[in-house]
Amino acid sequence: MSPKTRAAERPQAPPELASYLEGLAEPHIVFDRRYRIVAANAAYRRQYSPEASVLGRTCYEVSHRFDVPCDLAGESCPYARSRESGQRERVLHLHHTPQGEAYIDIELTPLADAAGEAVLFVERMAPLRSAQGQPAQQGLIGRSPAFREMLEQVARVAPSEASVLLLGESGTGKELVARAVHEASARAAQALVVVDCASLPETLFEAEVFGHERGAFTGATSMRTGLAETANGGTLFLDEVGDIPLAMQVKLLRLLESGTFRRVGSSELRRTDVRVVAATHRDLGAMVADGRFREDLYYRLATFPIRLPPLREREGDLALLAEALLERVAPRRRLALAPAALTRLARHRFPGNVRELRNVLERAALFCDGPVIEPVHVERALAAGLPLARPAPAAEVPAPSLREISRQALRERLAAHGGRRADLARELGISERTLYRRLRELDAAEGESR
Structure with a gap:
């Protein structure tokens, strides 16, 4: 033809x-x-x-x-x-x-x-400018199914204005993912402003995020613009949002709901236009149940939650990450990783995820004098890391059933909850109706024995 x-x-x-x-x-x-x-x-x-x-x-x-x-x-x-x-x-x-x-x-x-x-x-x-399928000098790197599933969620939510909540263990790259969301959004030309919630004590959180007027408190010698106002038109990244003081959560909720805030020491209502990305390694659901995190704030932040996979779930990504990280920690040496050294790395669990991998590779590079990192260098690097002290698990004692708890014990535990049956039922893992019925049974039995 x-x-x-x-x-x-x-x-x-x-x-x-x-x-x-x-x-x-x-x-x-x-x-x-x-x-x-x-x-x-x-x-x-x-x-x-x-x-x-x-x-x-x-x-x-x-x-x-x-x-x-x-x-x-x-x-x-x-x-x-x-x-x-x-x-x-x-x-x-x-x-x-x-x-x-x-x-x-x-x-x-x-x-x-x-x-x-x-x-x-x-x-x-x-x-998706912040992600690569090959070793790169910066940005997110990976090809595993778990990594690609996370990236697909980033690509879907980034062009919208929805609040994003990044959930993952420490060291999984939450700030990099927040940057990927920002750079794939219509706000990419504006600022990405990071708020490190874990490092801000309650006394400074409000002034840092919302700003303050001159003379608002001791040491406030001049007016200061807060991070929420600095991020106007861009993205506000709340890192470790689970550490925000409870008293400040209601003010943050007002900012998210209405875009308004007041500087410390001022009654003037100010406005800012920000898209919020939050991140945490904590279980916010459990914190809500315990009263340590506002439920309304949780639902406002979690419009679109994205789970970041730990390194142990990213099958096949270790070699890509190791090559890229070696280039970052020792850019002038052009180090290579021996296959046996990579195999040894793959046997490690990496509870600190990519951040821990970077530390191990940096130590291995320092132990290595030649162009190739061998298993012995990896072993020394792993041994040099200080393991986190973890409490020994206590021997498991079966929890008593409701039938095994005495009337007096139930009454004491109810008093400890201020008489709130719903709270005690939640602690026991039963319905409030079941608890009420058991209390009535015990009261009746007590009356008959008199």
């Missing part, structure tokens, strides 16, 4: 659509039901094929360098999903670019003909 015949068989993108896409800043393509690209704007051509034409080639070959469609190569294919749903679909993919692999948020829109059948598909590609 001649090139002219093949060109005649290939569907054409409407000229108006091709012209419209050409002026867009993000890469866009139009392809047909056989995955063949029929239009590509300048941004796509620059990003994926600056030296050769992409027309007539398949999208999976140009963007992924695959020989088969994405869904046959282990990726989630937006085209396959759109054919099933008949609707617009979004996925997060690893694409090949001249600069290396990059995470791309893809949105695919089907275009129907006069009969209502989808014949062409428009694909928009937005890079």
